[in-house]
Amino acid sequence: MKRWIKFPLIGLAAVLAAAAATLAFANHRSQSRMTRTVALPAYALALPEDAASIERGRYLYQSRGCTDCHGQDGAGRVFINDDGIGLRLAGPNISPGPGNVVAHYKGEDWERTLRHGVKPSGQPLLVMPSEDYARWTDADVAAVAAYVRQMPPKSGGPAVLQLPLPVRVMYGLGLMPDAAERIDHGLPPPQPVPEGVSLAHGQYVANSCLGCHGQLLSGGKIPGAPPDWPDAANLTPGAGSAMPRYASATEFRTMLRSGRRPDGSRVSIVMPFESLARMSDTDIDAAYLYLKSLPPRPVGR
Structure with a gap:
């Protein structure tokens, strides 16, 4: 074989072999990361049964994104189904019915799942957006658990987690962190703040935006999102911010409940409008x- 042909072929073969080895390693590593143990101390959390707590839990369940993955009835639902890339995700049944995954949950298990993104077994919950709930108070975590526990029983099954090879490779290489990696597990539980149109309560409400819009709320690529999803908007007053579109809390409230901006254009359907539309006026205005008080930051994490 001519030398000028032989050497490039040898180089190509080496590159292909290295690529195959990297893919194999990353795919194997993804399995290890999915089944790793996240060590957390048990956190005693009493689960209430009073009507006020259950009503608070109902409100949070319906307005903070729980229905997007688990459905209004808690039986679970498919929330991503992209046959083009082989990505299918479905939330599990968390109602008290047959096939539910929380039948043996105690208070500490609810706390670990919601605040830390970790199963009672210690393994990470890969698609649970616990970074949105990590700063919930004890009372709110317990209220959601109390509401779910008294739901009418529905039949369902475990979560569906069908990930295409590129996603597994990215996860295996650490390019796609799960919620348990993004959460600071050493932070103490937050203390309650009075509910009202205030900066303190507004910050508490905006914690539910962190999973998509980032810890600084400056938007950018959503971690773990399908490749065709748009970037999350910058919610600070910085360059590229979405907030100048809304001259008042009333306009902002209308957008969250209609999915449309003041000019009539539609906001990306990636936004969980089914849940956001159920937020109270007080929560939205706060x-x-x-958000209007935040320091300006450029788009991105």
Whole structure:
């Protein structure tokens, strides 16, 4: 074989072999990361049964994104199904019915799942957006658990987690962190703040935006999102911010409930409008006040 042909072929073969080895390693590593143990101390959490707590749990369940993955009835639902890339995700049944995954949950298990993104077994919950709930108070974590526990029983099954090879490779290489990696597990539980249109309550409400819009709320690529999803908007007053579109809390409230901007254009359907539309005026107005108070930051994490 001519030398000028032989050497490039040898180089190509080496590159292909290295690529195959990297893919194999990353795929194997993804399995290890999915089944790793996240060590957390048990956190005693009493689960209430009073009507006020259950009503608070109902409100949070319906307005903070729980229905997007688990459905209004808690039986679970498919929330991503992209046959083009082989990605299918479905939330599990968490109602008290047959096939539910929380039948033996105690208070500490609910706390670990919601705040830390970790199963009772210690393994990470890969698609649980616990970074949105990590700063919930004890009372709110317990209220959601109390509401779910008294739901009418529905039949369902475990979560569906069908990931295409590129996603497994990215996860295996650490390019796609799960919620348990993004959460600071050493932070103490937050203390309650009075509910009202205030900066303190607005910050508490805006914690539910962190999973998509980032810890600084400056938007950018959503971690773990399908490749065709748009970037999350910058919610600070910085360059590229979405907030100048909303001159008042009323306009901001209308957008969250209609999915449309003041000019009539539609906001990306990636936004969980099914849940956001159920937020109270107080929560929305407080969040608007807080977002308007943030220091300007450029788009991205």
